[in-house]
Each structure stands twice: as structure tokens, then as C-alpha cells.
Amino acid sequence: MSLLTVENLVASYGAVRVLHGIDFAVEEGQVAVVLGANGAGKTTTLRALSGMVSCKGSIRFDGTELIGRSTEDIVRRRVAHVPQGRGTISQFTVDENLQVGAYIRKDRDGVRDDMERMFRLFPRLQERRSQAAGSLSGGEQQMLAIARALMMSPKLVLFDEPSLGLAPLIVRDLFDTLRQINTELGVTMLIVEQNAQLALEIAQQAFVLETGEIVASGDPESVGKDDAVRRAYLGH
Amino acid sequence: MERFIQLVFDGIATGSIYSLVALAIVLIYRSTGLKNLAQGEMAMFSAFVAWQFHAWGLGIWLAAVLAIIASFIGGMALQRVIIRPVQDKSLLTVVIVTLGLFLAFNSLAGGIWGYIIKAFPPLFPSNVISMGAVRVPVANIGVFMVLVVLAGGLAMMFKFTKIGLAMRAVAYNMETSKLVGIRVNNVLMLGWGLACALGAAAGIFVAPKLFLDPFMMFGVLIYAIAAAAFGGLDSPFGAVLAGLIIGVVENLAGSYIGFIGSDLKILVPLFLIVVTLLFRPQGLLGHKYVVRV
Numbered sequence: 001m002s003l004l005t006v007e008n009l010v011a012s013y014g015a016v017r018v019l020h021g022i023d024f025a026v027e028e029g030q031v032a033v034v035l036g037a038n039g040a041g042k043t044t045t046l047r048a049l050s051g052m053v054s055c056k057g058s059i060r061f062d063g064t065e066l067i068g069r070s071t072e073d074i075v076r077r078r079v080a081h082v083p084q085g086r087g088t089i090s091q092f093t094v095d096e097n098l099q100v101g102a103y104i105r106k107d108r109d110g111v112r113d114d115m116e117r118m119f120r121l122f123p124r125l126q127e128r129r130s131q132a133a134g135s136l137s138g139g140e141q142q143m144l145a146i147a148r149a150l151m152m153s154p155k156l157v158l159f160d161e162p163s164l165g166l167a168p169l170i171v172r173d174l175f176d177t178l179r180q181i182n183t184e185l186g187v188t189m190l191i192v193e194q195n196a197q198l199a200l201e202i203a204q205q206a207f208v209l210e211t212g213e214i215v216a217s218g219d220p221e222s223v224g225k226d227d228a229v230r231r232a233y234l235g236h
Numbered sequence: 237m238e239r240f241i242q243l244v245f246d247g248i249a250t251g252s253i254y255s256l257v258a259l260a261i262v263l264i265y266r267s268t269g270l271k272n273l274a275q276g277e278m279a280m281f282s283a284f285v286a287w288q289f290h291a292w293g294l295g296i297w298l299a300a301v302l303a304i305i306a307s308f309i310g311g312m313a314l315q316r317v318i319i320r321p322v323q324d325k326s327l328l329t330v331v332i333v334t335l336g337l338f339l340a341f342n343s344l345a346g347g348i349w350g351y352i353i354k355a356f357p358p359l360f361p362s363n364v365i366s367m368g369a370v371r372v373p374v375a376n377i378g379v380f381m382v383l384v385v386l387a388g389g390l391a392m393m394f395k396f397t398k399i400g401l402a403m404r405a406v407a408y409n410m411e412t413s414k415l416v417g418i419r420v421n422n423v424l425m426l427g428w429g430l431a432c433a434l435g436a437a438a439g440i441f442v443a444p445k446l447f448l449d450p451f452m453m454f455g456v457l458i459y460a461i462a463a464a465a466f467g468g469l470d471s472p473f474g475a476v477l478a479g480l481i482i483g484v485v486e487n488l489a490g491s492y493i494g495f496i497g498s499d500l501k502i503l504v505p506l507f508l509i510v511v512t513l514l515f516r517p518q519g520l521l522g523h524k525y526v527v528r529v
């Protein structure tokens with residue numbers, strides 16, 4: 001059984017329907033990527049999974065239905081979300097951001113170990129641990145946002161355009177790190193991206209979203225070869 | 237010289253009162269990101285509640301503790317019923333709602349207890365300690381101690397406890413707070429409850445000095461807002477320090493600068509607000525945040 005199964009998901013903002021009944025599933029331990037242009041409904045899909053937009057249909061995660069649950073409840077089932085534009089608390093120090101990331105956990109020793117693990121994964125964060133998150137560079141803030149999400153020891157992490165606004169070299173690093181996190185920690189990931197090429201490289205599953213509907217899905221290679229996808233998202 | 241020292245001590249005594257109310261304003265700001273203009277009136281109302289418990293025959297300390305507990309519960313209820321429905325609206329809307337609360341508590345107190353000034357029983361012995369020609373009432377020392385304990389407790393809660401971390405997180409960034417699993421609404425409720433309890437303590441310790449009437453916190457609130465702005469809205473110690481400075485400066489200015497006298501004393505905090513906003517907008521001990529994107 002898949003870790004996450006989405007069926008006939010419909011989401012709207014007021015009268016404007018953004019998702020018109022999408023279906024997809026994410027297998028445990030895998031990286032899935034959702035490609036799509038601006039306005040295709042990528043962010044809305046993630047926000048629906050986190051209970052931040054009202055929606056209909058079915059979202060089954062780890063055996064429970066998520067629709068109708070509050071964001072806080074969904075998070076407590078270990079679904080982490082790294083929203084667009086970082087999702088750190090910019091007035092908090094790096095340390096405090098990591099602590100607040102582990103808010104739902106009760107195992108203090110585990111939290112301390114994980115904090116050390118994050119600093120091994122992102123040495124730059126250790127150098128800046130007592131600095132305010134807002135004073136970090138864009139790339140460092142994204143690292144912090146990822147570390148913050150991992151601090152809750154999530155089963156599934158949702159990433160909303162992690163490469164947005166970062167320099168190309170840093171984007172490459174970022175995807176290497178994501179791959180490393182997936183293989184070393186075994187965390188399942190659902191990544192929404194416009195940077196299709198890099199995202200497809202680290203994914204085992206891919207979906208293409210177009211104006212609120214899934215128009216292609218499958219393994220990254222076949223999705224990447226799809227002519228329509230190449231024209232629209234890969235630029236060749 | 238003795239006159240100067242006496243003025244400083246008296247200034248600290250009035251300053252302690254400003255600081256207590258400023259502390260409540262800082263608490264709400266830090267835990268909910270909101271400036272509550274009704275803080276002074278709520279404190280006044282709590283003082284009336286304590287007076288009522290005492291009038292029914294309870295000892296004054298017991299009455300005070302009960303009133304503080306009632307204010308804690310009342311504050312949470314207020315957040316749940318009145319603030320929560322508007323908290324996602326614009327800042328202006330919320331400020332207007334707190335202004336409405338200001339009027340509501342003022343009229344409610346007047347309606348229930350009337351506008352005739354009442355004496356509030358003292359919580360501390362009425363002795364006066366003399367050091368040479370300088371005389372310091374024990375009550376002033378008592379209020380000052382209460383202030384130090386509450387400010388210290390508050391600062392420690394924010395800095396070292398999990399709930400303190402959650403309160404700050406919610407005030408800074410509600411969405412991210414939800415995404416780490418903080419039950420935001422519960423935290424906001426708790427913030428209001430604690431602020432109202434703190435406000436109640438302020439009102440109760442002030443009441444023996446100012447006497448009890450629906451307008452007793454009117455002036456204090458202006459000084460308290462000045463103290464919160466001057467000291468840094470997000471810093472408990474800043475608010476306390478600023479409250480004390482305002483109390484002392486106001487007292488000294490009133491006595492030494494001829495044209496100020498006791499009539500224009502109110503200009504002192506207003507002057508301090510303007511100077512603070514001009515030269516150090518984050519306040520004395522407040523934090524200034526720079527955000528890179």
C-alpha cells in the first residue's frame with residue numbers, strides 16, 4: 001500500500017476551482033516530483049495535503065484520511081511542509097528554528113541527536129546557529145527550512161519549489177542534499193518544482209499537473225521523454 | 237541632594253506601576269503579535285473584581301489571587317469569543333476591536349460599581365522606611381518586588397520553556413507555527429489569559445495608590461504604552477526599565493523644569509515616544525530584525 005494516496009482531489013479558493021479531481025500515489029521511501037507551470041495548482045496540491053485549503057475527495061496517509069483534519073493534526077501525523085519562500089521564522093535564531101521544528105516531539109535526547117545530525121548535514125547552519133534566520137543568505141535559509149522540517153522526524157516531507165530564487169550552483173547542491181536525505185534517512189518526499197530537469201534526476205515517480213489536472217505520470221524517465229513535457233518544462 | 241534622591245525613589249514607585257501595565261502589553265504583543273489598547277481598562281476591571289471579593293468578606297490577598305485567576309479565565313474567554321473571529325482580519329480591525337473592549341470595560345465597570353471613587357485596601361503594611369531625610373513607603377518596595385518577580389518570570393518563560401518558544405513563534409509567524417504542529421489557537425488563548433492575569437496584578441497593586449474608579453488606568457495606559465514603545469515592544473526587561481525611567485524622568489522634570497510642573501508631566505512620555513521612534517524605532521532593548529530574501 002502506498003504511503004500517500006490521493007483520489008479525486010478537488011480544491012477551490014472561494015468560487016474558483018483550482019484542482020479538478022486529481023489522483024496520484026506516493027510510495028514509501030520514494031521521491032515523487034510534481035511538475036507544472038505557474039498556476040497549474042502545484043502549491044494548492046501541497047496546501048491541500050497540509051489541510052491549509054478546503055478540499056473534497058480523499059487523501060489517505062499512512063492509513064488515515066486527512067481531509068477535514070486541521071493542519072496541526074496533519075503535522076502531528078508527521079507530515080512536514082516546506083512552503084514556498086522558506087518557511088522559517090526569520091526573527092528566530094537557527095537554533096530556535098530547529099527547536100521549534102521539533103515542537104511535537106517528546107523525546108529530548110532524540111531531538112538533541114537530530115540537531116547534531118542536521119549540523120553534520122548542513123555545516124553552514126552550525127556556524128550560524130546563534131544568528132537570526134532572516135540574516136542568512138537565501139540558500140542557507142532554504143537549508144534551514146529543510147532542516148526545520150526534518151526535525152519533527154517526518155514520514156513525508158512536502159517541498160514547495162525548493163529551488164525558487166536560488167543561484168544555479170546552489171540549486172544543484174540543494175538537490176544533491178535532498179537525494180542524500182532521501183537515501184540516508186529514508187524520508188518520503190513530494191517535491192513540487194519548475195526546475196524539471198534536476199527534480200526528475202532525483203525522483204522515482206513524476207506527475208505533470210496542468211490547470212488542475214494530472215496530464216502525465218509515471219517513472220521520471222518516461223515522463224521526461226514525453227514530448228509535451230519536454231516542450232513545456234524542459235525547454236528542448 | 238536629598239530632595240533629588242527622594243524624587244528618584246518616588247519616580248521608581250510610579251514607574252513600577254507603568255512597568256506592570258507595560259509588561260502586560262508586551263506579553264500580549266509577544267505571544268499574539270497584537271497591541272491591546274484595552275489592557276489598562278481590563279486591569280481596572282480586574283481590580284474592581286478583587287475589590288468586590290473583598291467587599292464580600294474575603295481577605296485582601298485571597299481576593300487578589302481569586303481576581304487574578306478569574307482574569308486569567310476571562311482573558312482566555314475574551315480571546316475565544318471576541319478576538320478569534322477577527323484575528324485574521326486587518327490590523328486596523330483588530331485595533332478597533334480592542335478599542336471597543338476599552339469602552340466596553342470602562343462602561344461595564346461604571347455600570348456595575350458606579351463612578352464614585354472607592355478606597356482599595358492596602359496589600360502591604362503602611363510603614364515608611366526612613367533613610368536620613370529620604371522616606372520610602374514599604375508599599376512602594378512591595379510593588380517594585382512584585383514587578384521584578386513578574387518580569388523575571390516572564391522573561392524566563394519566553395526564553396527557556398517550550399510554551400514560551402511556541403508563543404514567540406506564533407507571534408512572529410502563524411503559518412510556520414501551524415506547520416510545526418503548534419496548536420495556534422490554544423497558544424493565543426493562553427497568551428491572552430496570562431496577559432489578563434498580569435494586568436489584573438497590575439490593577440490590584442496600583443489600586444491602593446490611585447484609588448478605584450473606572451478612569452483610574454486612563455493615564456497609566458498612556459505611560460504604559462510609552463514604556464512599551466520606549467523599552468521595546470518585544471522585550472519584558474526593556475518595558476520594565478523604560479517604565480522606571482519614565483517614572484523617574486517625569487518626576488524630576490516636573491520638579492526641576494519650571495514650566496512643566498505637574499500640569500505638563502504627561503508631555504514627558506509623549507516626548508520619549510517621539511524621540512524613540514525617531515532614533516531607535518525598535519526601542520531600548522527591543523530587537524531589530526533584518527530579513528534577507
